[in-house]
Amino acid sequence: MSRKESKSPTFDRIVEASLQLFNQQGERSVTTNHIARYLNISTGNLYYHFACKEDIINELYRRYSKGMADYLNAAGELSVNASIEGLVSLLEKVLRHLWTFRFIPQSISSLFSVNQSLRESYSKIEAGLISRGVEKLFFKLRDQGMLEGDDVQIGFLARNFQLLQTGWIARPDIARCPQEAQVVAREGCLSLLYFLAPYVSSRFRQPFERVLASMAPLQALPAV
Amino acid sequence: MSRKESKSPTFDRIVEASLQLFNQQGERSVTTNHIARYLNISTGNLYYHFACKEDIINELYRRYSKGMADYLNAAGELSVNASIEGLVSLLEKVLRHLWTFRFIPQSISSLFSVNQSLRESYSKIEAGLISRGVEKLFFKLRDQGMLEGDDVQIGFLARNFQLLQTGWIARPDIARCPQEAQVVAREGCLSLLYFLAPYVSSRFRQPFERVLASMAPLQALPAV
Amino acid sequence: MSRKESKSPTFDRIVEASLQLFNQQGERSVTTNHIARYLNISTGNLYYHFACKEDIINELYRRYSKGMADYLNAAGELSVNASIEGLVSLLEKVLRHLWTFRFIPQSISSLFSVNQSLRESYSKIEAGLISRGVEKLFFKLRDQGMLEGDDVQIGFLARNFQLLQTGWIARPDIARCPQEAQVVAREGCLSLLYFLAPYVSSRFRQPFERVLASMAPLQALPAV
Amino acid sequence: MSRKESKSPTFDRIVEASLQLFNQQGERSVTTNHIARYLNISTGNLYYHFACKEDIINELYRRYSKGMADYLNAAGELSVNASIEGLVSLLEKVLRHLWTFRFIPQSISSLFSVNQSLRESYSKIEAGLISRGVEKLFFKLRDQGMLEGDDVQIGFLARNFQLLQTGWIARPDIARCPQEAQVVAREGCLSLLYFLAPYVSSRFRQPFERVLASMAPLQALPAV
DNA sequence: GATGAATGAGCGTTCATTCAT
DNA sequence: CATGAATGAACGCTCATTCAT
Numbered sequence A, B, C, D: 001m002s003r004k005e006s007k008s009p010t011f012d013r014i015v016e017a018s019l020q021l022f023n024q025q026g027e028r029s030v031t032t033n034h035i036a037r038y039l040n041i042s043t044g045n046l047y048y049h050f051a052c053k054e055d056i057i058n059e060l061y062r063r064y065s066k067g068m069a070d071y072l073n074a075a076g077e078l079s080v081n082a083s084i085e086g087l088v089s090l091l092e093k094v095l096r097h098l099w100t101f102r103f104i105p106q107s108i109s110s111l112f113s114v115n116q117s118l119r120e121s122y123s124k125i126e127a128g129l130i131s132r133g134v135e136k137l138f139f140k141l142r143d144q145g146m147l148e149g150d151d152v153q154i155g156f157l158a159r160n161f162q163l164l165q166t167g168w169i170a171r172p173d174i175a176r177c178p179q180e181a182q183v184v185a186r187e188g189c190l191s192l193l194y195f196l197a198p199y200v201s202s203r204f205r206q207p208f209e210r211v212l213a214s215m216a217p218l219q220a221l222p223a224v
Numbered sequence E: 001g002a003t004g005a006a007t008g009a010g011c012g013t014t015c016a017t018t019c020a021t
Numbered sequence F: 001c002a003t004g005a006a007t008g009a010a011c012g013c014t015c016a017t018t019c020a021t
Helices: A009-025 A032-039 A043-049 A053-081 A084-100 A103-112 A116-143 A151-170 A181-199 A202-215 B009-025 B032-039 B043-049 B053-081 B084-100 B103-112 B116-143 B151-170 B181-199 B202-215 C009-025 C032-039 C043-049 C053-081 C084-100 C103-112 C116-143 C151-170 C181-199 C202-215 D009-025 D032-039 D043-049 D053-081 D084-100 D103-112 D116-143 D151-170 D181-199 D202-215
Strands: none
Touching: A009 A032, A009 A043, A009 A053, A009 A103, A032 A043, A053 A084, A053 A103, A053 A116, A084 A151, A084 A181, A084 A202, A103 A116, A103 A151, A103 B103, A116 A151, A151 A181, A151 B151, A151 B181, A181 A202, A181 B151, A181 B181, B009 B032, B009 B043, B009 B053, B009 B103, B032 B043, B032 B053, B053 B084, B053 B103, B053 B116, B084 B151, B084 B181, B084 B202, B103 B116, B103 B151, B116 B151, B151 B181, B181 B202, C009 C032, C009 C043, C009 C053, C009 C103, C032 C043, C053 C084, C053 C103, C053 C116, C084 C151, C084 C181, C084 C202, C103 C116, C103 C151, C103 D103, C116 C151, C151 C181, C151 D151, C151 D181, C181 C202, C181 D151, C181 D181, D009 D032, D009 D043, D009 D053, D009 D103, D032 D043, D032 D053, D053 D084, D053 D103, D053 D116, D084 D151, D084 D181, D084 D202, D103 D116, D103 D151, D116 D151, D151 D181, D181 D202
16 A cells, blocks of 8 residues: 555646645635646546546545544554653644544545445545544553543543534634644644643653643633 | 514425435436426426525525524523433434435535535535534533533533534435434434533433433444 | 596505616515505505506506607607707607606516507507607608608607617617616707707707717716 | 737637627527537537637627727828728728627627626727727828817717717618628718818819719618 | 546526416 | 505626537
């Protein structure tokens, strides 16, 4: 999978331009003609590389979920020698990744009504792999003494964590603004840390507070 | 509220049919023709009552946000003689309301790209009135001794609470399924209670645990 | 015809409102709904008085052509004891009449494509009665010594005169502007007098020049 | 003119078919669907070449006014070695050009209410360039001794000339009939010559009369 | 690989007109 | 006389997609 040469430069350019336009204007109002014109290629050429608009979206979703899975794997290794700093750094990367593909959490429900295959891969990947991966990760963090809580609590913690993560990115008042990815990631990270705070073990409390303090001074985004 | 004559039966039927169809199939793939045909009225008649499709959505958003504001007011009065049971009961009502209008949290971002006026009323109402109302409510609950936490914690609590609330409803794998509103509301409520748990004061801990226990046995929804 | 009571006050109000709106915005973009709303009556009521939009236009055309015919008759009597002043005064009245119904010369061709009956009454009246009436009038004016020219010349004079008269009123850059009827009539009159000038007999030249001089000072409209 | 590649054959076919249909049936009752069906192309294809119906009309107006401007330039050169025959020949060409685009003078006022950009280009071109061009031309003809009159007279002559020219073409009883362009142009020309007659200088009177006589025998059109 | 003209079903909307009350 | 909700054919236009070159 990683070995296979990327299909073609044009293929990639289409994917990247689409991502950009989808994020800026919303998938709904970006037509295949817009994408082609933006790239100075013909529509015919676009359809040479993609059978339909759906497939562009599917490819973007593939990249999005692949990235998420990769970060999840990284998190597995990181937790071997756990540190708050490592966790936060990873969290920011994940949020930046989500931000890069923000049109997806924003319009995923809308897309379902016009893209059946996305629906399927979503429930397989997002609600399957990733969701379970996050759950496993949280249990591991508890095993390593970073988090505390019973099984039910940690289960809900994992579930809510994901909801917050994507919910933050999908917030409609944030999403289209040309915010710096940096700012959005920081603020989101802060929210998530406050969310985790009550479950951080006493052993990790001190570095946790330190990190929290170091992130605070950034200017706030508008409230929800 | 009860005094104001409803505009006309047909007006209301259009609004209600639209809500139903939007929830089932997504706003995007429900055309004005579909709505009219569903109601066995002519498109002309539909457009006699609404100047454009946007206005149907705007009316739905008006009803949605009006309901939310009403619940918020109810919450203000409830918190006078606070009880966990009262809070949970209200929370379930809010979630059922959200569920009734679930196409809105689901597709709000998408709608922004084709409905400028919605964008404006959203930022005024959702990100304004409601957001601030929820924050105030949480501070009041702390004043009454139900919640504990410093100002920053309670602030984040309020913000995250809202994100979770709508995030749960908007979860794409849930939204289109013909779930019983009851089940969705229960499960969402449970998630939110677990989210609040660490901040519940010791004085209210016992009734809180009792309520939590009474809700648990319901069969679980699929994980995120 | 003149004895018959006008059909009803509402009938007349519809005719007059339509005239006003047609002149202001063009018949094409004035719908029957607009007219009804403008008058604060229901569409049903409008259609109680008129079978269709065409009929409103036909009634307006009837009034327009009736007025023209009346002025023509007046001209016949006037020419008994001919004077330049009388002619000019009549001409101004005709131009003001044309201006009152200016949407007709403006959009007559357009109307033909959607109003067959207008086509018929137009060719009967405008191209029949009126056209012949004007011709007769010009010959009479020659007989009375006001104009000079052979039969062919006078024939062309009459034809061109009418063309100029309506052409002036229909000038698109003039028509929609809220010009004072007075100004438009004066300017148009001046143009028409210059057009007649070469055919005015030497006997009437002096009063003619006097009248011409007395009209000149008005500020000019924009050139064609 | 000959150098500029035409946009595409289909582009031109749309323009030409539209012109034909507009002339026959009136712009108002010719829909984009009609045009497409007439050409056996899809509506999509029509809209591939034109963004909207307005743009087809604008393109036709562009061609119309370009032609008029060209004839005006030709007139400028012609008047160097002026002759009645040359003038008449040009006049016939102009009238045939006007006849070719007759839907424009016919429905220009109507179009204004649904086509703002046409309104602008009309007042710039028709009421600007062309109007001034005609005025200049008439003054030049006087300088060359073909016409006689003081400044005011020549000014009105120019203005009225234009009004007659387009008024003749726009005559609703003429416009839709499948008249031979030749006949219409001849008759119109004759009218215009009679209009000019009083101002033709004695030096040019003889050739003028000769030309007039040579045109007369054609069968007459119905009177106005 | 690439072009760009062509397709056509379907969209949101309009408006003259009807009709039950 | 008057109301106003209801009709439906038709409009201008969109856009994912196809296909000959």
